[in-house]
Amino acid sequence: MSLKDSLTFKGTIATQLLRDQHILTVELSEGFLNNSIDAKKFLEHVDYSIYVHFPLEDNYLMPIFRPFLRKYLEFEEPIRVISGEHATIKRERQLIYRPNITESDEEVEISPDELFGKVGVIAKTLLQHVYKEENGLFELVDSYLPENEKKELSIKLEENMPILEKNFRK
Numbered sequence: 001m002s003l004k005d006s007l008t009f010k011g012t013i014a015t016q017l018l019r020d021q022h023i024l025t026v027e028l029s030e031g032f033l034n035n036s037i038d039a040k041k042f043l044e045h046v047d048y049s050i051y052v053h054f055p056l057e058d059n060y061l062m063p064i065f066r067p068f069l070r071k072y073l074e075f076e077e078p079i080r081v082i083s084g085e086h087a088t089i090k091r092e093r094q095l096i097y098r099p100n101i102t103e104s105d106e107e108v109e110i111s112p113d114e115l116f117g118k119v120g121v122i123a124k125t126l127l128q129h130v131y132k133e134e135n136g137l138f139e140l141v142d143s144y145l146p147e148n149e150k151k152e153l154s155i156k157l158e159e160n161m162p163i164l165e166k167n168f169r170k
């Protein structure tokens with residue numbers, strides 16, 4: 001069974017926009033790992049995640065949720081783990097230098113095998129990351145964040161997604 005079928009991607013207004021983006025992340029990661037999509041297409045989505053999805057989590061979800069996590073659970077571990085993984089995925093992405101990879105491109109310095117290996121590491125890291133958010137951090141947000149803050153967060157996400165997307169496409 002694929003991860004896609006084992007998750008519901010359903011939450012409250014606080015997390016739904018991010019969960020909707022996870023569906024494509026899981027689809028493309030699994031697609032890359034089973035050879036149905038190529039590295040270039042998958043890496044485009046990785047870059048979208050790095051420049052749009054992660055900042056929505058790092059800059060809005062985490063700061064809004066942090067005080068409530070501390071208040072109710074008195075530990076910050078779930079947030080620390082997730083933001084640490086964002087840093088890991090960015091590092092893994094930087095290991096693949098060229099943004100546009102085509103097989104005919106003579107300037108490509110890494111071999112196809114090496115590329116497949118490195119991109120595969122990113123796909124696997126992303127899959128377990130999404131799993132951890134869907135069943136861990138986001139469940140905590142949906143359970144512990146008060147209604148007003150849920151609304152505040154959903155407005156911030158809606159407002160900032162198009163701004164981040166615009167900057168990403170520049």
Ligand SMILES: [Fe+2]
Nearest residue numbers: 054057082133
């Ligand atoms: Fe994340």
Ligand SMILES: [Fe+2]
Nearest residue numbers: 018053057133
């Ligand atoms: Fe996420």
